[in-house]
Amino acid sequence: MRQIPAANWAESYHYSFRECLSPTSVDELCGIVARSGSLKAVGSGHSFNGIADGSTAIRLTDMPANPVVESNGTEVSVGGHWTYGDLAQFLHGQRLAIHNLASLPHISIAGAIATATHGSGDGNGNLATAVSALEFVAADGSLVKVRRGEPGFDGMVVHLGALGIVTRVSLEVRPEFGIAQSVYEDLAWDQLLANLDQIMAAGYSVSVFTQWAEKAGAIWLKRTASDADWPAELHGAVRATVNRHPIIGLDAGNSTEQLGRYGRWSDRLPHFKMGFTPSSGAEIQSEFHVPRQHGAAAIEALLKIRERFAPLIQAGEFRTVAADTLWLSPQYQRDTLSMHFTWQRDQDAVNEAVRHIEEALQAFDALPHWGKVFNERGIGARYEKFGDFVNLRNRMDPERKFSNPWLDAVVFGAGEA
Ligand SMILES: Cc1cc2nc3c(=O)[nH]c(=O)nc-3n(C[C@H](O)[C@H](O)[C@H](O)COP(=O)(O)OP(=O)(O)OC[C@H]3O[C@@H](n4cnc5c(N)ncnc54)[C@H](O)[C@@H]3O)c2cc1C
Missing domain, CATH: 3.30.70.2520 (Alpha-Beta Plaits)
Structure with missing residues (x-):
């Protein structure tokens, strides 16, 4: 049991968590998810709204990050809880880089891609665009692996924390610059x-x-x-x-x-x-x-x-x-x-x-920006592929284990947040 997260990084949003679980392995996490009714992964807590709120928090920082360079040096796979700062240190040792970073390196990879966190540059996609594969624990406790080009992948990367617990992320890398x-x-x-x-x-x-x-x-x-x-x-x-x-x-x-x-x-x-x-x-x-x-x-x-x-x-x-x-x-x-x-x-x-x-x-x-402050509600409907995302979520989380009032109101247009 870990210290219960009380507030986001800026202390502008106070979470309502009553407990916090911190598994040390994927197997343990799968068991927790299978048994639980409601769970919310907290990354580095840098979002400014209720997107990461819930009753039971999951923190993955006690799990091994185990970074691995793959695909002839064009990809790195790493625990989703790692920060971009940790990743950059590791990549430096391999003389590798990713295409871009946000304004700060302190945020977790899984949390950043959840909200389409971005840096700048006319030719640079947001940080989620570097993701080439993902590993999730889905609501039934099973481990789901999905790679770019496979059905549903494009819907799972900017995941809003609504589809499962992201355990590993593979990112495209390039020679250090x-x-x-x-x-x-x-x-x-x-x-x-x-x-x-x-x-x-x-x-x-x-x-x-x-x-x-x-x-x-x-x-x-x-x-x-x-x-x-x-x-x-x-x-x-x-x-x-x-x-x-x-x-x-x-x-x-x-x-x-x-x-x-x-x-x-x-x-x-x-x-x-x-x-x-x-x-x-x-x-x-x-x-x-x-x-x-x-x-x-x-x-x-x-x-x-x-x-x-x-x-x-x-x-x-x-x-x-x-x-x-x-x-x-x-x-x-x-x-x-x-x-x-x-x-x-x-x-x-x-x-x-x-x-x-x-x-x-x-x-x-x-x-x-999904992770910041705005007033509009029911925003999902403004996205062209929202219907496909709803189907994906129905399949991956039929009992809404990963939902919260913010997602319901702000994304799906139901209830208040
Ligand atoms: C000082 C500061 C500077 C910032 N600069 C930028 C910037 O330059 N560009 C930009 O676009 N944004 C920026 N942001 C916003 C920030 O990048 C986003 O809010 C981002 O989502 C924060 O990542 P996090 O790990 O803290 O996520 P959290 O706030 O902890 O969580 C965000 C979402 O991800 C989910 N999540 C986290 N980990 C997992 C997991 N393992 N599995 C499943 N779901 C998970 C949570 O449940 C939640 O839904 C900044 C924020 C701060 C405080």
């Missing part, structure tokens, strides 16, 4: 709006951080070439000469290295270093994904109402994510501009601010 990062400050709104596509295409991974203030903010440019030329200005934004934190005014000590210094992919793609507390901690996050062609118009629509949400902002960020084929991915068959908000930790005020943002983005087919 390097990244250099530079920050360009004081980007004007008119420059961003007029040159959005060029700015987001300027590197392997590009983020634009904004406070929704008079100026748009700063471009964080991550490039793969070791000898990249860094101009003094980019669309009027000026290259920073010291390291920066994404939240203006905070100490840059826990941010990844900048100033164009070339280094390992895993030390540059996240914004925060592994050994440090990411971000500020006391926060809430929201994020909305809009189809790329609506990117500039969606930003303009939010600029018109910014006084309704800007006072609550710690940091905002624009990123791009490439289209994929995963049924519940907000990038399903569409490239997106992702509009992220790190809020002050005031849940009621955030709900209200988000309501205004949702209204303003209605015209742009925006879909929320």
Whole structure:
């Protein structure tokens, strides 16, 4: 028996768990699942809503991660509870890499793919797109293995924790690569709006951080070439000469290295270093994904109402994510501009601010990040492949062992959460 998880990482959402089980082997986990009526796996607890809540928590951190390089060095298979930071360390020893990382390496692989967690880059799919095979314990306690190309695979990767307990994940890997990062400050709104596509295409991974203030903010440019030329200005934004934190005014000590210094992919793609507390901690996050062609118009629509949400902002960020084929991915068959908000930790005020943002983005087919704060309910129905996902879930979890009030209301449109 483990300590019962009380709250998410940011302590903005309080779980209702009454017990926590931590099996040490897949066999033990299969037995627990077969016997239990209701279970919820908790990864690293970084989601900001009730997606990971339940009555009995399962933590897999006592199970062996047992990372294995497979398929002639093109795949790695690992326990789903491992964090991307642990994985990056292991891959470094093998001179391998995955295609991208989120803003921080502290999150678990199974939890990140559950919500279609993403980094940035016009050519980079979200982190779930690297998954080539999965192993689940299904509701009857049986072990289900599924590989890309097999029936249902595309529905199981962005799984929302609704299909079973993910024990192992196989990810596509590539030879280790390097990244250099530079920050360009004081980007004007008119420059961003007029040159959005060029700015987001300027590197392997590009983020634009904004406070929704008079100026748009700063471009964080991550490039793969070791000898990249860094101009003094980019669309009027000026290259920073010291390291920066994404939240203006905070100490840059826990941010990844900048100033164009070339280094390992895993030390540059996240914004925060592994050994440090990411971000500020006391926060809430929201994020909305809009189809790329609506990117500039969606930003303009939010600029018109910014006084309704800007006072609550710690940091905002624009990123791009490439289209994929995963049924519940907000990038399903569409490239997106992702509009992220790190809020002050005031849940009621955030709900209200988000309501205004949702209204303003209605015209742009925006879909929320599954792991963050939004108000819309019954969202599953807006996904083209939702009917197939419902059938998959009926098959894998007919008794709803892995459900919770959040899934029922937010995804399936039943009840309240
Ligand atoms: C500081 C911070 C920075 C962030 N940066 C980004 C970012 O850059 N990009 C982005 O897209 N998101 C970002 N997020 C959001 C975060 O990546 C997602 O919420 C992600 O899902 C968190 O993973 P987790 O392991 O903490 O999952 P949890 O919150 O623990 O769980 C999420 C879901 O996964 C399920 N789950 C977890 N493990 C398993 C398992 N083994 N089997 C079955 N189901 C499981 C849970 O039941 C739940 O349904 C950030 C969050 C924080 C706090």
